[in-house]
Amino acid sequence: MRSLLGHPVNAKERLLGKIVLNSPWLFCNRNSVIVTSSPNRKSLRHMAILTDLNDIEDYLKSGDNIIYYGVSNIKELNAGDIVRLTPEGKIDVLYEIESQHNVLFVTEQCNCSCLMCPQYTTRNKTDYTEEVLALIRTYPKTSIFGLI
Numbered sequence: 001m002r003s004l005l006g007h008p009v010n011a012k013e014r015l016l017g018k019i020v021l022n023s024p025w026l027f028c029n030r031n032s033v034i035v036t037s038s039p040n041r042k043s044l045r046h047m048a049i050l051t052d053l054n055d056i057e058d059y060l061k062s063g064d065n066i067i068y069y070g071v072s073n074i075k076e077l078n079a080g081d082i083v084r085l086t087p088e089g090k091i092d093v094l095y096e097i098e099s100q101h102n103v104l105f106v107t108e109q110c111n112c113s114c115l116m117c118p119q120y121t122t123r124n125k126t127d128y129t130e131e132v133l134a135l136i137r138t139y140p141k142t143s144i145f146g147l148i
């Protein structure tokens with residue numbers, strides 16, 4: 001899974017969103033995440049803003065606006081990608097629109113204890129149910145993906 005890093009502002013919880021590139025506010029909705037090198041007041045109509053700028057104007061930081069600035073490798077994002085934004089500043093790309101190899105990671109909880117399991121020592125009990133269901137609702141209707 002590809003991950004990018006940025007400086008988060010007002011990011012209080014993990015959020016899922018769909019990437020919008022160079023788009024006017026017409027394409028904004030409650031899940032849209034705009035990627036822009038020139039964030040402005042119209043950008044605030046999206047759920048969150050990602051920018052490669054190393055700093056942003058104070059008015060953008062005010063209120064509840066969710067912004068990640070100084071995002072590394074931002075050009076790797078494509079319109080339609082689905083990302084997970086974390087309060088720590090990590091941007092995980094959970095679905096890549098241009099990839100034929102998307103996988104939905106459902107659970108790490110396995111009790112088979114196979115000798116050669118690459119995750120044998122992992123005892124992570126994190127429950128991904130809500131996130132997986134939210135992801136399925138966000139996926140394009142024609143998307144193809146694997147399950148593990």
Ligand code: SF4
Nearest residue numbers: 110112113114117118
């Ligand atoms: S390889 Fe690992 S994850 Fe797969 S069935 Fe065995 S223990 Fe479970």
